[in-house]
Amino acid sequence: MSTPVLSVDDLRTQFPTDRGVVRAVDGVSLSIEPGEIVGLVGESGSGKSVLAESVLGIVEEPGEIAGGDIRFDGRSLLEMTDEERQSIRGGRMSMIFQDPMNSLNPTLTVGEQIAETVRLHQDTGESVTLSAELKRKIVGAAKNGEAWRRAIEMLESVQIPEPEARADDFPHQFSGGMRQRAMIAMALACEPDLVIADEPTTALDVTIQAQILEELEELKDEFDTAILLITHDLAVVAETCDRVNVMYAGEIVERAETRELFSNPEHPYTQGLIASTPQLENPDATLEPIEGNVPDLIDIEYACHFAPRCPEAERECFERPPEFRSVGDDHEAACLRRGPAGDRL
Amino acid sequence: MSDKNAGTPEFARHAGEFGPGEVPEEYRTEETVEEYTTTRERIVRVLKRDKLALLGALVVVGFILTAAFAPYVAPHGPEQQFGFMQEPMSESTGDFDGDGQRETVTHYLGTDSFGYDILTRIMYGAQISLLVAFATVAFAFTVGTALGTLAGFYGGKIDSVIMRGIDFIWAFPTIILGVGIIAVMGGLGWLNVVIAIGIAFVDDFARIVRGEVLSIRQEEYITAAQAVGMSDVRVMFREILPNAVSPIIVQATLMIPLAILGEAALSFLGLGVKPTTPTWGLLISDGRQFISQAWWISVMPGLAIMTVVLAFNTLGDGLRDAFDISESEVN
Numbered sequence: 001m002s003t004p005v006l007s008v009d010d011l012r013t014q015f016p017t018d019r020g021v022v023r024a025v026d027g028v029s030l031s032i033e034p035g036e037i038v039g040l041v042g043e044s045g046s047g048k049s050v051l052a053e054s055v056l057g058i059v060e061e062p063g064e065i066a067g068g069d070i071r072f073d074g075r076s077l078l079e080m081t082d083e084e085r086q087s088i089r090g091g092r093m094s095m096i097f098q099d100p101m102n103s104l105n106p107t108l109t110v111g112e113q114i115a116e117t118v119r120l121h122q123d124t125g126e127s128v129t130l131s132a133e134l135k136r137k138i139v140g141a142a143k144n145g146e147a148w149r150r151a152i153e154m155l156e157s158v159q160i161p162e163p164e165a166r167a168d169d170f171p172h173q174f175s176g177g178m179r180q181r182a183m184i185a186m187a188l189a190c191e192p193d194l195v196i197a198d199e200p201t202t203a204l205d206v207t208i209q210a211q212i213l214e215e216l217e218e219l220k221d222e223f224d225t226a227i228l229l230i231t232h233d234l235a236v237v238a239e240t241c242d243r244v245n246v247m248y249a250g251e252i253v254e255r256a257e258t259r260e261l262f263s264n265p266e267h268p269y270t271q272g273l274i275a276s277t278p279q280l281e282n283p284d285a286t287l288e289p290i291e292g293n294v295p296d297l298i299d300i301e302y303a304c305h306f307a308p309r310c311p312e313a314e315r316e317c318f319e320r321p322p323e324f325r326s327v328g329d330d331h332e333a334a335c336l337r338r339g340p341a342g343d344r345l
Numbered sequence: 346m347s348d349k350n351a352g353t354p355e356f357a358r359h360a361g362e363f364g365p366g367e368v369p370e371e372y373r374t375e376e377t378v379e380e381y382t383t384t385r386e387r388i389v390r391v392l393k394r395d396k397l398a399l400l401g402a403l404v405v406v407g408f409i410l411t412a413a414f415a416p417y418v419a420p421h422g423p424e425q426q427f428g429f430m431q432e433p434m435s436e437s438t439g440d441f442d443g444d445g446q447r448e449t450v451t452h453y454l455g456t457d458s459f460g461y462d463i464l465t466r467i468m469y470g471a472q473i474s475l476l477v478a479f480a481t482v483a484f485a486f487t488v489g490t491a492l493g494t495l496a497g498f499y500g501g502k503i504d505s506v507i508m509r510g511i512d513f514i515w516a517f518p519t520i521i522l523g524v525g526i527i528a529v530m531g532g533l534g535w536l537n538v539v540i541a542i543g544i545a546f547v548d549d550f551a552r553i554v555r556g557e558v559l560s561i562r563q564e565e566y567i568t569a570a571q572a573v574g575m576s577d578v579r580v581m582f583r584e585i586l587p588n589a590v591s592p593i594i595v596q597a598t599l600m601i602p603l604a605i606l607g608e609a610a611l612s613f614l615g616l617g618v619k620p621t622t623p624t625w626g627l628l629i630s631d632g633r634q635f636i637s638q639a640w641w642i643s644v645m646p647g648l649a650i651m652t653v654v655l656a657f658n659t660l661g662d663g664l665r666d667a668f669d670i671s672e673s674e675v676n
Contacts, residue, residue, distance in 0.1 A: 058571045061501065090573030097572075102565040107587035116583075117573045130582055186573065 003074045005194045005226045006055065006093075007031040011068035013047075013054045020298040024050040026250035026305075027068070032194065037220060037227045039241035039258070041234065041273070045294045047250040048230045052196045055228075056095055057085045073193065091121035094187040098199035100179035104171035111143075111167025114151035114186045121190045124150075154185035157222070158215060177208035184216065191223045198230045213240050234277050238262055246270050249295055249305035255324075256331035266333040268310045304336070312337055391667035398663025404656035412471035419465040420450065423623055426460035427452065430639040455641040457631060461623075463645050470623040470646065475653075477535050477542075477624075478604040482597050484543030489550025490593060494581050496551065497558025508555070515548040519603070520610050527616050535618045542607040546600055553596055557589035564588075591668035598661035602654035609650055625650050 013025040024047040032038045042048050053059045055070055057077060070077045072093060077085060097103040105113060119128045124146040126132070148167075155163035158181040171179055180200065187195050197216065201209040217240060220227055229241055237244055237258065244261045246254045246269065254267040265271045272290040279285055292309040302308070302318040310317065317336055324332040325339030333339065392399045411418055427437045433455040440447050454463040496507040514522065519542065526541040527533075561567065562585060570584045605625070611617040612626025620627065625646045632642025 056572050058568060086574045086576060088574070089571070090575075095569070095572040097565050097569055099565050103569040105566045105570065105584050105588070108583070120574055130579065133583070183569070186569075 002034060004031040004071075005034050005073060006228070007071045008051070008055065009069045009071070011051070011054060011070060012066045013050050013059060013063060014066050015063040017298070022297045023250050023300070024063070024297060025054060026297075028247070028250070028252050029068075030245050030252060030255070032226045032228055034193065034226055035220065035224045036243065037217070037229055037241045039237040039244040040228060040230045040247055041232065041237055041244060042247035043232060043294050045297075046247045047297070048232075048247055049198055051247070052095065052198050052228070052230055055196060056089055056093065058089075087121065090117055090192075091190045092192050093194045093196070094190070094192045096180075096183050096187045096195060096197040096200045099203050100176050100183055101203065103183055104174075104179055106171055109168050109170055110155070110174065110182045111148060111151045114154055114167075114182070114189050115145070115147040117186050118147040118150045118189050119145075122147075122150075150189060151185075154189045155182065157219070158182070158185045158188075160185075176204055177212065180204060180208075180212055181215070184212070184219065188219055188223055188225065192225055194226045194228065196228045196230065199232070200229070201236060202231070202233070209236070216240070234262075234273065246273070249300070250297055251305055251334070253306065253335070254331075254333040256328070260328060260331050264328055264331070266327040266331065266338050267306075267335050268312050268337075269306045270333075272309075272311075304334075387667045388664065391663050395663045395666065397659045398666075401656040401659030401663065404652060405660060408471055408653050408656070409475060411468055412475050415468045415472055419468040420453075421462045421465045423461070423465055423469045425462065425465070427456050427462060429456065429460045430458055430635065430642070431456040432639075433641050433645075454645045455639070457628070457642045458635055458639070459631075463628070463641065466623045466628055467625070467646050467649050470625045470628055471649070471653075473535060473618060473622060473624040474605055474608055474626070474650075477538055477608045477618075478601050480535075480539045481542045481546065481604040481607070482600050484539055485546035485550055485600065486593070486597055488543070489547040490554050490586070492547065493551035493554025493556075494558050494586065497555040498562060498577070498581055498585065504555075507551070511548045511551045514545060515552075517545070519545040519607055520614075523607060523611055524614065524616055527611070533617065533619055535622075538608055538611055538617050541611070542604055545607070546604065549600060550593065550596060553592050554589060557592060558585055561585050561588050595661060595665045595668060598657060598664055602657040605650060605654060605657075 008028055008030050011025055011028045012023065015022040015024060026047070028047075028051060030038070030040070040048050040051065050059065050063070053063075054065055055077070059065065065078060072088065077088070080088075104110065108116075116128075116133075118124060119126050126136075126145045126147055152163045152167050155167055160166050160178060160181055166174075166178075171182070174182060180203075184200075200216070201212050204212060213236065216227065216229075219225070229237070231237060241258050244256060244258050245252050246261075246267065248269050254261070254265070254270045256264075261270065262274065265274050269290070272288065275288040276290060278287060290309055295305060295308065303321040304310070304313070304317045307313040307317040314337075320336060322334040322336045324334050327333045327339050392402055421441070425441065427439075427450075431437065431452050434451060434453060435455060436449050436451050437456075438447055438449045441450060442448070452462050452464070454467070456462055457466065492507050492511065496504040496511075517525075522545040523538075523541040526544055527537055530537050530540070558581075567580060567584055570580050575583070608617060608624065609626030609629065612624050613630040615630070617626055618624055628646035629643045629650075632639065632644075632646075636643055
């Protein structure tokens with residue numbers, strides 16, 4: 001196996017509050033190989049987005065990374081200086097956001113925004129100081145450079161019709177789907193090694209959703225980019241991902257190859273998730289909700305975070321932290337009652 | 346074929362006439378695109394629609410032009426003396442342009458206690474008064490925006506320190522603070538006036554900008570900008586400030602009349618520019634002791650101040666509507 005593009009090791013990100021420390025990400029490990037699409041699934045509030053922010057190094061104050069390590073292409077991001085990290089963000093690693101309505105700056109044209117990202121990270125011979133930016137705007141020379149050409153090229157590759165004309169449009173003149181495409185164009189403009197897509201299709205309707213996912217996959221092949229796809233939508237995962245990590249209350253509870261996970265879910269939480277999703281093959285099956293809610297992440301005292309909602313929980317589940325156990329081919333679950341160890345009753 | 350299918354041939358005849366994406370002529374609709382309106386377009390539009398704002402704008406432009414071309418449009422030189430305290434519309438006869446012939450001139454607004462023509466003095470006074478007002482607002486705008494942006498963007502300790510300083514400025518009445526600052530700096534001169542009133546106005550800009558920055562920095566495109574590797578300074582200047590510009594412009598328009606009044610007040614108190622320089626505040630002050638004999642010396646420059654302040658205010662109100670800013674946001 002080659003070096004993973006991203007490997008997260010026992011990462012802990014927490015937010016101090018008046019009521020105590022919120023452990024949004026509590027000992028998460030995962031790795032992504034080059035050119036792979038890895039899914040990260042979980043309910044709202046399970047810490048998926050905080051994990052993404054931690055990887056990019058843009059956790060909002062007063063949140064902080066309290067432990068663990070994040071290695072990008074073998075180098076620890078946490079040991080880098082701010083400048084080094086800044087040059088990686090948007091260049092070799094970028095992010096696609098959930099809400100396409102809000103993730104583009106309304107005062108700059110779409111083309112300008114993509115071109116600016118290119119200028120920041122690739123040596124196009126165009127100065128990126130603010131005064132140079134202003135001068136370009138006044139002289140109108142912004143469109144002569146290589147960065148602008150690249151922006152148009154990117155818009156074209158994400159299937160925006162008439163890219164030359166649309167590059168001059170402002171974000172509000174784009175539809176939701178087009179904005180998300182423009183976002184993708186921006187994220188991929190510098191051919192990053194890793195793209196973190198945080199719920200990229202959640203705000204879009206299903207037809208557009210399918211198109212965007214398809215495009216992401218095509219672009220992944222074209223640029224050989226690894227993608228960390230964060231979503232709460234199992235259908236999206238099943239459709240696109242090579243491997244899946246299931247996250248619950250700040251922890252990863254199960255990881256497996258996609259097909260394996262859907263056919264043999266092992267962790268009770270994953271089983272619950274799948275049982276609560278409508279199945280096309282079996283439309284008459286009753287949907288089984290998971291009882292209860294995601295716990296308050298402040299000072300969870302019991303060992304397995306899922307134990308209070310788990311139909312199979314026993315006293316031991318509250319006392320002894322579950323470790324990952326192999327439950328199949330390249331398939332691990334963090335549950336005391338699973339695996340060959342024989343705790344299964 | 347039974348009767349049941351009797352209706353279908355009617356449709357079948359046209360089957361395939363309109364494929365996907367094709368629409369009969371009469372059902373075609375023009376594609377409409379919502380126009381982006383630039384700041385300039387919005388200002389032009391409001392001036393067209395809001396006649397009061399247009400009038401304000403015209404008066405403002407008129408005053409600025411008069412000030413700029415005072416040596417050409419003023420009827421006399423600023424130092425040229427006539428009879429003392431002549432009434433408005435009175436006339437003087439004499440050789441005023443030095444061509445050896447006697448002519449009669451009208452003093453539309455009268456003359457003051459030194460025999461200067463008041464209309465002329467007001468026109469020249471507009472130069473200093475407007476210049477000081479614009480410079481003051483520019484100063485307050487720059488400093489206030491910078492402080493407000495830093496406070497809003499970084500939050501925490503930086504925010505607390507900056508905003509406590511701003512509160513300190515805010516708690517003082519403008520004129521008293523201005524007097525204090527001039528006393529500390531020592532000496533008269535228009536630059537000192539600009540700095541004194543400018544500092545007193547910093548809080549208004551800083552508060553508005555901070556509020557805007559606080560709300561804008563929650564937007565996802567700010568996180569997105571950080572995620573593509575933009576530095577903090579870049580995020581502030583390229584992403585946040587352009588989105589906060591409307592309330593700042595409106596605030597600036599509404600602050601200019603206050604700056605004119607501030608300068609006039611300081612000059613009136615004798616803390617403004619050199620006493621011989623004509624400014625509106627000094628003109629009013631000069632007429633104070635003669636108010637019972639020659640009311641026009643103080644009233645005429647007062648009217649000038651009133652007119653231009655009113656004009657700026659109607660213009661500012663119009664712009665506020667144009668940018669759709671709620672009244673509570675700017676003061």
